Amino acid sequence: MQPTPPPLGSYVQSWTPGPVTAEDPLATGPAAALAALLDLPGPVAEAGDPLPPLWSWVYFPQWPAQRELGSDGHPRHGHFLPPVPDRQRMIAGGRCETTRPLRLGEPAERVTSLGTVAAKQGSTGELLFVTERREFRQRGHLCLVEEQDIVYRSGRGSARHTPVDADTAAPDSGEPWRLPLHPDPTLLFRFSALTANAHRIHYDTPYAQGEEGYPGPVVHGPLLVLLMLELARRHAPTRQVRSLSYRLRRPVFAGERVLASGTPSDSGAGLRIATRREERHATAEVMFR
Template identity: 40%
Template sequence: MSDYDEWIGFERTATDTVSERLAEHYRLTLDAMLADGDDLPGVHWCLAPDAYPSADLGRDGHPRTGLFLPKLPLPRRMWASGEMTIAEGLRTGDTVTRVSTITDIRFKSGRSGDLGFVTVEHVYSAGGATRIREKQMIVYRDDPDPAKPQPAPPQADAWQTVRQATVETTSTLLFRYSALTFNGHRIHYDHPYATGVEGYAGLVVHGPLQATWMQNMATSLLGRPPRTFAYRGLSPLICGAPAIVEARKGDDRLELRVRNGDTNVTTMQANAT
């Protein structure tokens, strides 16, 4: 752990604008899943994406580790979970400054092997005020061992939903969202890499896209952007499977999930207030 102490507190700042082009392409990509109104829930994940020369990319198409994210001794990276507080949403024309700080690095062993977790805190400001605070966790994993098949994820339980929608996941949808976010991760477009190197059953639907569906559904049900939104990835959603986006009422919050319509496995869950 001491090898990574110097990364704690590492910070960078980026600025971007929710341009009319970006807003229009965002709306077209989300299509029926976009909430009504001027706010664009989830558009902050499209702003100021990491952009490096080709020489600075890793084998997965992401910027190589050691530039902003630390170079942990585990080759695979994925979006694990996060918690957001939202003072006000983002709209077309907003110029947004994001300050990102690495706040924690830790390791643990799980059923699938060794794991490394990096926590990054983001603060998004516009118009002189903080709009969104997000604590995001990125997980590093080892390459899969074909001799050790992963345990099957549990089936989703039955929900009494207040809203449900189905999204057809296609390679075109994945391409469009990757373009919005300048995401070069090869698991979203390179089938031989996704299956042969990282061990997935096919192309993988982006975690932020699934979280965006849930955030927009929560906004529609609440009649405003949620004040808090926490999300967690549970299982990969493979392109081609219908994504069932669902919400139900909890005691003091909305509970949301994305479910694989073919396997009835929950791929991502969230709650919103």
């Protein structure tokens, strides 16, 4: 009889990592690379222009030494990685409050600290929810505060998903804002490189299928969020995003046809990601100034 593993909360009772400060010149190159990845006709911002919401995700890259990666491509150890055995990680959601947008070409400082840590029982077993808080400053001024909720489990879950149907379009809800995407392994590989994400589920098909039980490479959660935010950027280019929140509910896989759609209001917009399998893989709420 297998012994009952200790609760996840027991591993983090004395885990209190301190804040970490990073700096980035916010050069125009990463923003231009993301614009190219999204098939935009040209860069969305030049030096001195505001950076679109959450495009900071392609800045402040962290590149651990190759020897520090585990077999899944994730770092074995990290300042904000909880000491959970056989750790598996996924992003669940997040929030961002913007006082003033970051501007390209101006050095920026990011201070990351640990927020809340809570163990919860999910339908597939015990989960550990960790919130990371990030404060971004330029010229000594606080520009935006972002919180990201990350879920950890100990050991692999039994992933079982409907096979990908590449020929069927996502359902169209008729919402006024719509943006289709057909992510393929090349797109996911480029986004992994742009965000310094070596997790093999995003580009290694044999690994994703054989080791993780997915029907194919998994589309990055942050890519789905950026796709939803493209709706606001394209359809309300003169409105500044004051705050936003997002939730990642179900994975999307390479080859699936994806539709980002949304409905604007006087103060903001509700956004979502749909495929043939699911009409709410991801959702977001945006509030304008």
